[in-house]
Amino acid sequence: xxxxxxxxxxxxxxxxxxxxxxxxxxxxxxxxxxxxxxxxxxxxxxxxxxxxxxxxxxxxxxxxxxxxxxxxxxxxxxxxxxxxxxxxxxxxxxxxxxxxxxxxxxxxxxxxxxxxxxxxxxxxxxxxxxxxxxxxxxxxxxxxxxxxxxxxxxxxxxxxxxxxxxxxxxxxxxxxxxxxxxxxxxxxxxxxxxxxxxxxxxxxxxxxxxxxxxxxxxxxxxxxxxxxxxxxxxxxxxxxxxxxxxxxxxxxxxxxxxxxxxxxxxxxxxxxxxxxxxxxxxxxxxxxxxxxxxxxxxxxxxxxxxxxxxxxxxxxxxxxxxxxxxxxxxxxxxxxxxxxxxxxxxxxxxxxxxxxxxxxxxxxxxxxxxxxxxxxxxxxxxxxxxxxxxxxxxxxxxxxxxxxxxxxxxxxxxxxxxxxxxxxxxxxxxxxxxxxxxxxxxxxxxxxxxxxxx
Amino acid sequence: xxxxxxxxxxxxxxxxxxxxxxxxxxxxxxxxxxxxxxxxxxxxxxxxxxxxxxxxxxxxxxxxxxxxxxxxxxxxxxxxxxxxxxxxxxxxxxxxxxxxxxxxxxxxxxxxxxxxxxxxxxxxxxxxxxxxxxxxxxxxxxxxxxxxxxxxxxxxxxxxxxxxxxxxxxxxxxxxxxxxxxxxxxxxxxxxxxxxxxxxxxxxxxxxxxxxxxxxxxxxxxxxxxxxxxxxxxxxxxxxxxxxxxxxxxxxxxxxxxxxxxxxxxxxxxxxxxxxxxxxxxxxxxxxxxxxxxxxxxxxxxxxxxxxxxxxxxxxxxxxxxxxxxxxxxxxxxxxxxxxxxxxxxxxxxxxxxxxxxxxxxxxxxxxxxxxxxxxxxxxxxxxxxxxxxxxxxxxxxxxxxxxxxxxxxxxxxxxxxxxxxxxxxxxxxxxxxxxxxxxxxxxxxxxxxxxxx
Numbered sequence: 001x002x003x004x005x006x007x008x009x010x011x012x013x014x015x016x017x018x019x020x021x022x023x024x025x026x027x028x029x030x031x032x033x034x035x036x037x038x039x040x041x042x043x044x045x046x047x048x049x050x051x052x053x054x055x056x057x058x059x060x061x062x063x064x065x066x067x068x069x070x071x072x073x074x075x076x077x078x079x080x081x082x083x084x085x086x087x088x089x090x091x092x093x094x095x096x097x098x099x100x101x102x103x104x105x106x107x108x109x110x111x112x113x114x115x116x117x118x119x120x121x122x123x124x125x126x127x128x129x130x131x132x133x134x135x136x137x138x139x140x141x142x143x144x145x146x147x148x149x150x151x152x153x154x155x156x157x158x159x160x161x162x163x164x165x166x167x168x169x170x171x172x173x174x175x176x177x178x179x180x181x182x183x184x185x186x187x188x189x190x191x192x193x194x195x196x197x198x199x200x201x202x203x204x205x206x207x208x209x210x211x212x213x214x215x216x217x218x219x220x221x222x223x224x225x226x227x228x229x230x231x232x233x234x235x236x237x238x239x240x241x242x243x244x245x246x247x248x249x250x251x252x253x254x255x256x257x258x259x260x261x262x263x264x265x266x267x268x269x270x271x272x273x274x275x276x277x278x279x280x281x282x283x284x285x286x287x288x289x290x291x292x293x294x295x296x297x298x299x300x301x302x303x304x305x306x307x308x309x310x311x312x313x314x315x316x317x318x319x320x321x322x323x324x325x326x327x328x329x330x331x332x333x334x335x336x337x338x339x340x341x342x343x344x345x346x347x348x349x350x351x352x353x354x355x356x357x358x359x360x361x362x363x364x365x366x367x368x369x370x371x372x373x374x375x376x377x378x379x380x381x382x383x384x385x386x387x388x389x390x391x392x393x394x395x396x397x398x399x400x401x402x403x404x405x406x407x408x409x410x411x412x413x414x415x416x417x418x419x420x421x422x423x424x425x426x427x428x429x430x431x432x433x434x435x436x437x438x439x440x441x442x443x444x445x446x447x448x449x450x451x452x453x454x
Numbered sequence: 455x456x457x458x459x460x461x462x463x464x465x466x467x468x469x470x471x472x473x474x475x476x477x478x479x480x481x482x483x484x485x486x487x488x489x490x491x492x493x494x495x496x497x498x499x500x501x502x503x504x505x506x507x508x509x510x511x512x513x514x515x516x517x518x519x520x521x522x523x524x525x526x527x528x529x530x531x532x533x534x535x536x537x538x539x540x541x542x543x544x545x546x547x548x549x550x551x552x553x554x555x556x557x558x559x560x561x562x563x564x565x566x567x568x569x570x571x572x573x574x575x576x577x578x579x580x581x582x583x584x585x586x587x588x589x590x591x592x593x594x595x596x597x598x599x600x601x602x603x604x605x606x607x608x609x610x611x612x613x614x615x616x617x618x619x620x621x622x623x624x625x626x627x628x629x630x631x632x633x634x635x636x637x638x639x640x641x642x643x644x645x646x647x648x649x650x651x652x653x654x655x656x657x658x659x660x661x662x663x664x665x666x667x668x669x670x671x672x673x674x675x676x677x678x679x680x681x682x683x684x685x686x687x688x689x690x691x692x693x694x695x696x697x698x699x700x701x702x703x704x705x706x707x708x709x710x711x712x713x714x715x716x717x718x719x720x721x722x723x724x725x726x727x728x729x730x731x732x733x734x735x736x737x738x739x740x741x742x743x744x745x746x747x748x749x750x751x752x753x754x755x756x757x758x759x760x761x762x763x764x765x766x767x768x769x770x771x772x773x774x775x776x777x778x779x780x781x782x783x784x785x786x787x788x789x790x791x792x793x794x795x796x797x798x799x800x801x802x803x804x805x806x807x808x809x810x811x812x813x814x815x816x817x818x819x820x821x822x823x824x825x826x827x828x829x830x831x832x833x834x835x836x837x838x839x840x841x842x843x844x845x846x847x848x849x850x851x852x853x854x855x856x857x858x859x860x861x862x863x864x865x866x867x868x869x870x871x872x873x874x875x876x877x878x879x880x881x882x883x884x885x886x887x888x889x890x891x892x893x894x895x896x897x898x899x900x901x902x903x904x905x906x907x908x
Contacts, residue, residue: 005465005466005532006466006532006533007466007532007533009463011459012459012460012461075543076835078459078460078461079460079461079540079544079834079835080835086533089529090533090607108562109835109836110831110835110836110837110872110874112874149832149835152831152832152833153544153832153833153835171877171881172626172874172877175877175880175881175884176837176874176877176880178880178881178884179828179831179837179880179884180831180832181832374633377564377606377633377634378606378607378634378635379606379607380533381530381533381534381563381564381603381607382563382564383564383630383633418564420564420566420626420630420874420875421874423625423626423629423630424626426629426630426632426633427625427629427632429633430629430632430633
């Protein structure tokens, strides 16, 4: 056994004091957001009614490479960060691979995922602006939980619109949010105009993320002292999530480890973008080279099978237009798809990096993902979230390739969270009742055809 | 802010290399186990048909102060240990107390509790003895989950008898165990003689821990190559759990902190006994003094209202007799009691220490416990297990006393686990539907009167 411990913990003093903004080093900047009415690039002031001013500025900032992390956010980070970079000795042994496998584990906090990194930042800027509270939507509940924790800590009001089917089928996530003082409303509700309209048009609907976004935005803009916050996709979120990559790089550097391959799961891109940003920065500056792989579900393959074009960010079409790899804003993954990673598009930053060839992408089937999840759980002890298990699948595949070739590659992947609230999906897998679904080319083409022409 | 970090992490090299056996330093040793047939002290060989030989020896060992932790167990510990000793800066600030509050957090592993510390040790000795597998019972599922993780890691078979009502009402815990490859059987089952007898006698029964123990013991003794393992109460379990206290003491010593008060929740005594053992050792050797407080639920008050006498360890009366503070082996906490800490007796070691005045005990009401749990969750970010929240309640009470007196006491408590699988109880609390129950003196007297006369 080498001198590298099972878990590399940085000290609290080694938590980064600034987030890294990869856009500053990108030659091709991510395309600007467009006003859906005029088709023209948005001015920062146009975002102020929806987002906090400071966050709006971060959303638009393509020039500053580092943005200081406020002291109050750093103090909060110290309650659960630095997160460990774990050497997967037991997984390596079990696979019989010469590869060295590392994972950055973001699940050791009550939200169960990396989402808390941006939730506390967004809640902090809302408080600094003197707001009363924030509104958001949540699907499975990971982001809503993280935001509830952040707002409870700062004493802000928190209103969460939770997709109705999740509200009813995932009561435990809902109760965690309520324990943290959040008001959780099943969406579509009768509390907003858009909610009432949808309930009237589609009686008995169980809701969708797109509808919940529309309700949360309406709630934010119709109440004095409220703004809307979002857990993925946006540039500001990737900025905050850069803390994942910065810590990962610091831990590797501390032990003189040079990563060959960096793997992350990709839904909206918040974890992947955060994990890879300092490494991509090195690539953009010509300082190093890495094999970066985004892993997405075969049932929602925005990078591998989507189109790079302007699209609506939400199904309700109330948000700005963003240029991204997209399956069309009306695309909804098949009902048998478990866990998150069900967003129709991809972060503009990740999309541009992908288009520029700085990363590759793979899609994996659900049953293969859960097979990897179970293998990982049994040898490494951590029950992974379905989302994170997409990255595990490819890390295992790559480690097995190393076994063939005899290469001792350093494989780093992001373990974004734990699966404690996803046991219904595990039960389906344990009972042999989990199935795969891959959309046809025709389905995707029909959905993409509805993207706006700008 | 002082120089003490939010989380004190020892390095992996500082994980203790030996467990500490407090019995070696006790002047009054815990009373010996008795053969229920003869009423005579058991010889170690009499335990071999039930427990592994090495564990039987540990159960009887009153002389060796340190027992080496096997290398394979240490390697497993490295996947989730050392656990952090956390300075509760945010809780202190929220309470406005001059006290310094620390908690040893054992919940950062997939079993969600400290139970894993003994599960891996017991599974290791079973494997070393060449056994095929182990059997056990589980109520809420914390211990069963921990054992499943340990046996999956070592490649042993694991058979868990889960109280039927929990099996049906806590399907997620059951699925975690199944994901780790355990066979989970609702108890009473039709697979054992005792299970069939009970099903016949009480048709439609939803089971009890006592019945599940009896089934697990029968399953172990009737199958070639199996032994029974248990997650609390036993001396061997407290020995393994001493890793909690040893790490806690090492972390405090590293920063020159002298604890004034050490607080732990007490059900069977596994966490409390492990946490306090090195500190009690100092007291027994006259090296230091601490104010040690065991906290138990008002609905199951074995230390504060029980009797110190020999009693059956299980309801089925198949196990040896142990001398302990007990409410009588037929005592069952009221149905409104949430979470664990529902055992009728208390570890013989903890009972003897309590009888000798080395620790005090308090009982707390359920609604007060959940009030403390919610306050803690909101400022410290961790959603605590109901069990652990008993210790939080008393830590907060003591910190508020310090606020009155102006004393800057160092308060240390054990945060044994997380509450992610206890959201039904949190929901009752959030909905204002949680109630308290305190047994009458008559109820307790009637139950204790059924203890065996030896």
